[in-house]
Amino acid sequence: MTGAFVVGGAVSLAAAALIYPGSSGASGIPASHDSVIAVTQWGPLTESDRDFVVKVRAAGLWEYPVGQLGLQKGNTEAVVTASRHLIDGHSALDATCRKIAPLLNIMLPNVASPQQQGFVSALTADTREQFDSDFANILRMTHGSIFNTVAKIRSTTKNTLVRVLADQANDTVLDHTTVMERTGLVNFDQTLLRQTTPPDLPSSDLTPPPPTLGQPMVVLTPPPTATSTPVDIDAIT
Structure with missing residues (x-):
């Protein structure tokens, strides 16, 4: 993946302690979606909180x-502009995820879900003529x-840490939604049907x-020309 790199040697897994979708959580409490799976100095962490951090990371991947x-x-300046927004926004979100995940003892993925990888494969295989429409x-x-x-x-x-990530994600998702719509290529009938199915x-x-x-x-x-910035976690912690 050009422009992405790996750092810091091995990820410390400490497998029993780290929280990841599908695990029972650090507390040992049987997890429902809104069950508290860890108590932290920044507030309780629920399963849905944990899943959200993982989803934000996976989206960037x-x-x-x-x-x-x-x-x-x-093929159009609008698609190129939207592409720049994706790179800019997700690099900043990724930095925030990587800062808060160890504080909350959340294990982050290194690859996207199979469905998301399928989107990348489909767009990679697209002809230049088809790419812009499928992309948008x-x-x-x-x-x-x-x-x-x-x-x-x-x-x-x-x-608190999940809340500030949600604030940043809200701004980023709205921005990315907007630049996709500005391409003029979105078929809203088909897109909204797929979105709600x-x-x-x-x-x-x-x-x-x-x-x-x-x-x-x-x-x-x-x-190099980044305009989005990660959350200043040091100011919160």
């Missing part, structure tokens, strides 16, 4: 390379789908796999 792809294959509609659909999730987390979480996929295809023991963490490199 496929949208960042799609942004790079758009810089290469985009896939990204508009996925951002529309996550927008409500961001709002729900922002309105319900009791965890649950995918006919097994849950394993919708969840990014946990990192392999000893695997270095992937970092999404900010562009």
Whole structure:
């Protein structure tokens, strides 16, 4: 993945302690979606809070390379501009995720979900003539789908770190939704139908796999002209 690199040697897994989708959580409490799975100095962490941090990380792991792809294959200035926004916004979100995850003992994925990897593969295989339309509609659909999730987390979480990530994600998702619409290529009837129809996929295809023991963490490199910035976690902690 051009523009992404790995740092810091092995990720410290401490497998029993780290919280990841599908685990029982650090507290040992049977997890329902809103069950508290850890108590932290920044407030309780629920399963939905944990899943949200993982989803934000996973989103960057496929949208960042799609942004790079758009810089290469985009046929209009609007698509190239949208691609720059993807790279800029997700590099900043990724930095925030990587700052708060160890504080909350959350294990982050290093690759996107199989469904998300499928989006990247489809866009990579597109002809230049087809790319712009597929790019705008896939990204508009996925951002529309996550927008409500961001709002729900922002309105319900009791965890300060998750809340500031939701604030940043809200601004980023709205920005990315807007630049996709500005391409003039979004078919709203089809996109909104796909957005509101649950995918006919097994849950394993919708969840990014946990990192392999000893695997270095992937970092999404900010562009030289970055305008988005990560949250200043030091000011909160």
